[in-house]
Structure formats: C-alpha cells, structure tokens
Amino acid sequence: MAKSTAPSLSPTNWVADHTQRYLDSGGENGHLWYGPNGELSEGVPTLLLTTTGRRSGQPRRTALIYGQDGGDYVIVASVGGAPKHPLWYLNLTADPAVTVQVGADVFEATARVATPDEKARLWPRMVEVWPPYADYQKRTDRDIPVVLLTRAS
Template identity: 60%
Template sequence: MADAQVHDSPTEWVKEHIRVYVESGGREGHLWRGTPTLLLTTKGRRSGLLRRTALIYGRDGDAYVVVGSQGGKPAHPSWYLNLEAEPRVEVQVGAEAFTATARTATAEERARLWPLMADIWPDYDAYQKKTTREIPVVILERS
C-alpha cells in the first residue's frame, strides 16, 4: 500500500489537516482541538485507489478505536465502506506509521467502547441521536 499514490479526503478542512499532519511527520495535526487524531488509509472499494482521512481515536489496550459517525448523517462514511470491503489498512499515529487490520466492534465491544469514545468526543452521542443507523465503532489492530 505504501508505494501507491494516496488520495486525501475531498473535504477541504480535512485535506488541510492531513497535509499538516503528513508534512510535519505527525508533530502537528496529531492533536486537533485538543483531541488525538490518526490518519487512516483505505483502499477504495470501487476505484481501488488509496484514500486517506483523519479520524479521532481512542485506545483499547494495543488497539486503536475510531468511530464511523460522519456527523450523524444517514449513511456510513466512505472510509468505513472501504474497510468493510478490504480490512487491511495503513495507519499513522503521530510519527509512527503501520499496517493494521480493521474490524467492526461486536455488539459487546461496542457497548464497552462507545462510552470511551464519547468521553473523548462528546458529540458522538448527539450524532447517534441524529440517525437511525447504528454508528459503527471500528477496532484497528496492528498486522
């Protein structure tokens, strides 16, 4: 994955966040509004292109945890649909980059991890109330 061209989020403020994160080697951008973020690169399920976005994360032991909230919109974010199709992903946390396997948390894991993530970003609770879909919690484990 690392040798192919990566396409950053088309959302301008996210694209700028990623640019700062990458250009600074993770020294800048890791904290966004005081909240820890990582860069997640997935393989496009239709295009096959590598797609990168920035996401708020939490930790569960050695694993990283992210939420597919998309601000409470009715559909899952593209990055989530991509990792469902291809769970092997690239992750950058600060200066460290690694390959990981992504999976959706089980119902039991989600029940435990949702409060952890809502403590990090309280808006997740409001996002869940805005939509009828169950917002997925994703676990990223080093490969």
Template identity: 60%
Template sequence: MLFGDEHVRKYRETGGEVGHDWQGVSTLLLTTTGRRSGRERTTPLIYRRDGADHVIVASAGGQPGHPAWYHNLSTDPEVTVQVKDDRFPARARTATEEEKARLWPRMAEVWPDYDEYQTKTDRPIPVVILERRD
C-alpha cells in the same frame, strides 16, 4: 473528516507534530483502499487507545449513511494507520455489540458529540477497532 486534505498533508509532513492534537483530541490517519477506484484514500479521524488497539468511530457527523472510509474497510479490512510518526499496517474490524457497549462511552468521553450524532440518524454508528499487524 476533520479538516480534510490539508490536515492529512500537514500531519504527514510533520510526523503528526501538526494534526495529531486537534481541538483537544488525538487524531490518526487512516488509509483505506477505495472499493470502486482501488486508490488509496486517507482520512484523519479521532481515536482512542484500547490496549494495543486503536479505536475510531464511523459517525459521519450523524449523516444517514456510513462514511466512505467505512465502506472501503468493509470491503478490504487491510488498512494503514499513522499515529504521529508511527506508520503501520492494521486490520480493521467492526466492534461486536459487547465491545461497542464498552467502547462507545469511552469514545464519547473523548468526543461528546458522538452521542448527539447517534440521535441524528437511525443507523447504528459503528465503532471500529484497528488491530496492528507488524
């Protein structure tokens, strides 16, 4: 998570004018459905475009386990994404090994800490592709 609930609130209030650009990177809001609670959960995440898709990384800062949002979308891949003032439904999926081999360096170019995070954990950090579903 970047700066949490405050980031989400300001992003939504301003249509991304505050919050989309964060520490030199672009962020989106990912809303998943809690796998246990059934409640919507929104997380600000660094992203990069790949054609029509948006790409995010389930790094959790290199923690041993996947972030909660990744577990949520693994249970229910139908998510909502907000990029600036554009809010849309999407289907989330974990990149294949071939896709990850291509996308990981592109994501690490945007946020070099991803490479460091991978050295901190034994789990393979997933790359997630968000496919717009309008």
C-alpha cells in the same frame, strides 16, 4: 485507468488540510486536533487512516479521532450523524487491510467492526474522547459503527 500509489485525501477541505499538515510535519502538527471551530481547548488525538477504495482500488487517506483499547486503536464511523456510513468505513469493510499513522508511527493494521458487546463497552469511552458522538447518534437512525484497528504482526 492506471492505479495511483499516492493516497487521495478527503474531499472535505478542512479534513484534507488537517491531513496534509499531519503528513507534512510527521504527525507533530495534527496529532492533537482542535476542531474546525477550536472545539475542546486541550485537543483530541487523531490518526491517519489509509484504506483501499472498494470500487477504484485507489488508496484513500483521512484523519480520524481515535481512542485506545489495549493495543488496538478505536475509531468511530460517525460522519457527524449523517444517514449513510462514511466512505472510509465502506472501504475497510470491503478490504480490512489498512495503513495507520499515529503521530510519526506508521504501520499496517487490520480493521474490524466491534461486536455489540465491544461497542457497548467502547462507545462511552469514545464519547468521553469526543462528546459530540452522542449527539451524532441522536441525529441518525443508523447504528454508528465502532471500528478496532489491530497492528499487523
């Protein structure tokens, strides 16, 4: 099978739609996300993360809520509290070289899972950004990972 260079979008329709709007507008429509049901009237910041499929080798792109920690971007592998990690998380643990788009800014980055001490500090900040994360953790027995994205030099 020939490798594609165009990233595939999320199989979840509303995430794929959000991602496509983000791309089509250069980040103007989609950087602030209001949720599929209009949650959080002020919107939450989202970025686009492109990983490499750990089995296919194909680029995969999805939109994710983010926070910041100094110069790093912080994302949460919650998948709504599902029992398994999201595929994007499994991909970046296999290959931490990722592409990130924040608004119109597109850059290469390295992903890494937060240490336990970092997670203890970052988790409450991410729950402030998106309060449902707290409920997501209650829904699952897995420890929901927090990931830092560091811009490549």
